[in-house]
Amino acid sequence: MPASPSTARAINDRLALRLLQQEGPLTAGQLKQLTGLSRPSVADLVERLAAAGLIGVVGESGEQRRGPNARLYGIVADRAHLAGLDVRTEGVSVVVADLLGRPLAEASVPIGDGTATAPAVGQAVALVERTAEEAGVKRLHTVGIGAPGLIDPATGELRGSSGLPEWHRRLAAALQERLPARVVVENETNLAALAEQREGVARDRDTFALLWFGHGVGAAVVLDGVLRRGASGGTGEIGFLPVPGTGGLPSARDCEGGFHSLASAAALAELAHRHGIAAPAAPHEPHAAALVREAVARAAGPAGAASAPAAAFLDALADRVALGAASVVAVLDPGCVVLAGEVGRAGGAVLADRVRDRLGRMTPLPTEVRAGALGGGAVLRGALLTARDGAQDELFAPPER
Structure with a gap:
């Protein structure tokens, strides 16, 4: 059944808006060329x-001929404002942005x-309000939250976990009530994968696996361009992955004995200590x-007493990372x-490079290994991208037929 004229117009409008978001300001002529629509349409x-x-x-195209045909049209960035949150066990980070995703504060x-649940929730909500005020934003349209733990596929809510603070689960509802705004919650590693893909x-x-190494470990899986969450929202919980070398097995409620025991921040700090690697702690990171970073810097220097332990540490680290990566590769072939x-x-x-070499010896499946470009900031950026997608889906949506 063909679309009604009103629905067809709405679909064309949404296509044009997506092009303006992806390509930046465009003239009417450029929109005609990219959409394939007629000049009157x-x-x-x-x-x-x-x-x-x-x-x-928003300006003119720079062509010699001026007038209506040279006008550049762009999305009105302050049509809606967004916030992205990165919720960790030790605190919260927030960014407020316009509809194009440009950070304002x-x-x-x-x-x-x-910290008790109620005061912790209050601190996080107050942080969002202060940051929005600093950005000059009176109302947030959509808030994206990245948090550790499982997201229930049926409800979209963060499921309870014995290893995470209760305030994580209460935060979304508190923000929804206080602001009010549309609030979307997603697993932090999934958001990192979204940010690295975009x-x-x-x-x-369009197919890859992301392995997250921060305070803990996790994974995200993108197959054929689609983020895969699993039947219970648990795709990527590789901290529970049984691997050799841990001296035990994980349980249903505790990932100690799993891959977490080899690759968490605490495990890697202990490994570095054994190899004589020391460095001052940096703020806002494990x-x-x-x-x-210190080991990489030493290993890149002249060969000698300082570089040998650094190289040995990096080799041992790559051995550990490759154990988890090889299991993911064997099952998914990303x-x-x-x-x-x-x-x-x-x-x-x-x-x-070290991990790639080890994978090449452990699996017949050809696999690239790349270092992430966004670091710990990937979660916050992914949360903001999710908020932007949600806001644009609502604002750009065609009417119901």
């Missing part, structure tokens, strides 16, 4: 979108382990990231593995 949609406050004239607040090292891949998070970025190409 493009003129009509430009008029409709401008009347709705979604687009406006950022802030973070630590939340101690002993803006990082996986932009040319100490393991600073230790890996063709590409991204080493993400603060530790993955600190290891850079030096660690990625």
